[in-house]
Amino acid sequence: MKILVLNCGSSSLKYQLIDMENESVLAKGLCERIGIDGSKITHKPTGKDKFELETEMKDHQKAVELVMAALTDAEHGVIASTDEIGAIGHRVVHGGAKATKSCVIDAEVKQLIKDCFDLAPLHNPANLIGIEACEAAMPGKINVAVFDTSFGVMGMEPKAYRYAIPDKYYDEYQVRRYGFHGTSHNFVSHEAINWLNLDPENAKIIVCHLGNGASVSASIGGKCVDTSMGLTPLEGLIMGTRSGDVDDAVVQFIANHDHVSADETLNILNKKSGMLALSGVSSDFRDIEAAINAGNEKAKMAMAAYVHRLVKYIGGYTAAMNGVDAIVFTAGVGENGPMVRRMVCEYLGFLGVAINEEENEKAFGKQVVLSTPDSKVTIAVIPTNEELAIARDTLAFL
Numbered sequence: 001m002k003i004l005v006l007n008c009g010s011s012s013l014k015y016q017l018i019d020m021e022n023e024s025v026l027a028k029g030l031c032e033r034i035g036i037d038g039s040k041i042t043h044k045p046t047g048k049d050k051f052e053l054e055t056e057m058k059d060h061q062k063a064v065e066l067v068m069a070a071l072t073d074a075e076h077g078v079i080a081s082t083d084e085i086g087a088i089g090h091r092v093v094h095g096g097a098k099a100t101k102s103c104v105i106d107a108e109v110k111q112l113i114k115d116c117f118d119l120a121p122l123h124n125p126a127n128l129i130g131i132e133a134c135e136a137a138m139p140g141k142i143n144v145a146v147f148d149t150s151f152g153v154m155g156m157e158p159k160a161y162r163y164a165i166p167d168k169y170y171d172e173y174q175v176r177r178y179g180f181h182g183t184s185h186n187f188v189s190h191e192a193i194n195w196l197n198l199d200p201e202n203a204k205i206i207v208c209h210l211g212n213g214a215s216v217s218a219s220i221g222g223k224c225v226d227t228s229m230g231l232t233p234l235e236g237l238i239m240g241t242r243s244g245d246v247d248d249a250v251v252q253f254i255a256n257h258d259h260v261s262a263d264e265t266l267n268i269l270n271k272k273s274g275m276l277a278l279s280g281v282s283s284d285f286r287d288i289e290a291a292i293n294a295g296n297e298k299a300k301m302a303m304a305a306y307v308h309r310l311v312k313y314i315g316g317y318t319a320a321m322n323g324v325d326a327i328v329f330t331a332g333v334g335e336n337g338p339m340v341r342r343m344v345c346e347y348l349g350f351l352g353v354a355i356n357e358e359e360n361e362k363a364f365g366k367q368v369v370l371s372t373p374d375s376k377v378t379i380a381v382i383p384t385n386e387e388l389a390i391a392r393d394t395l396a397f398l
């Protein structure tokens with residue numbers, strides 16, 4: 001059984017075709033600049049050369065057709081026809097309070113995705129366009145929605161998801177905490193339970209998903225207790241370009257002083273803040289680490305602030321769960337950033353954490369236990385695989 005996984009952005013479409021017999025990736029690729037000049041598809045069949053084509057893509061429908069053509073092409077294709085595709089799994093960013101699990105897409109689910117347009121204005125419309133493009137290009141196939149919010153929504157209790165604001169905003173506008181990166185947190189926490197042989201009912205796990213966007217989750221027995229992103233992905237950790245937590249009055253203060261709207265202020269907090277702003281160097285951790293190694297003081301302070309915020313969440317979640325069995329690093333920085341991992345673990349001596357420094361320094365993109373045998377908490381790196389998680393959820397419906 002082969003599953004196509006799609007992740008549609010407003011002007012992009014990422015895809016993977018996965019053979020579920022052995023969970024291997026047959027091909028993956030990216031359509032960029034959909035609807036704008038210079039559109040391009042980059043298609044990489046496993047074991048064969050990359051294929052790139054600059055061609056007009058006026059909309060996502062056209063992009064899906066190009067993906068179908070690339071997958072079935074005589075030279076760089078990996079299947080004889082789209083009949084071989086069993087179903088399509090779609091990453092959907094926001095499912096609101098009702099989407100507690102993945103589901104087969106029908107009219108009701110499409111309406112649910114539409115109902116969340118104002119909660120995720122950049123992502124949900126693009127996700128729906130991708131779904132409808134697949135329905136048109138491959139009629140009759142099952143499409144499954146896998147929501148980024150489900151892990152948080154399914155697990156969190158009101159004490160974790162409610163903001164302490166008047167009921168009206170919760171009742172009428174669904175203003176609450178949802179959490180994002182749920183597919184990754186769910187995947188990594190369950191991998192941790194299986195791989196580290198933890199108690200599937202009671203294991204207390206903290207997952208640090210540290211990519212451009214970054215979030216932490218706390219789960220017990222694979223069920224989310226709390227997670228750091230909120231109504232939108234802006235809450236929580238310091239990220240590549242997002243501020244994470246700030247005093248909300250900062251929004252009013254900047255808007256009044258700069259004579260800009262709330263929308264523009266939030267744009268500053270989402271796109272021009274975070275490590276980019278604090279370091280003055282870049283949002284990319286490779287650049288920041290290089291700057292630190294070259295003695296850049298602002299970059300050092302930015303890194304210290306990043307780790308300080310992360311450690312506050314880890315400490316808070318440990319208290320909220322009354323303990324922690326494993327702390328797992330994942331995503332770009334978590335999988336490839338020995339400096340961040342070392343600095344975080346240096347704070348955690350009070351929990352009895354001890355790591356093998358040598359293992360940490362050579363852990364890049366691989367699954368590895370970093371803690372020493374006498375460490376009271378297991379510290380591990382587990383690469384995330386959101387596409388595989390989406391494909392597994394999709395397969396479950398067939």
Ligand code: ADP
Nearest residue numbers: 210211212213283284285286331332333336337
């Ligand atoms: P997203 O999916 O949110 O765009 P990723 O999970 O790909 O992000 O993570 C991107 C981040 O990971 C960047 O800041 C990048 O610098 C960092 N990263 C990737 N490889 C390395 C590396 N070898 N060393 C340090 N940081 C890395």
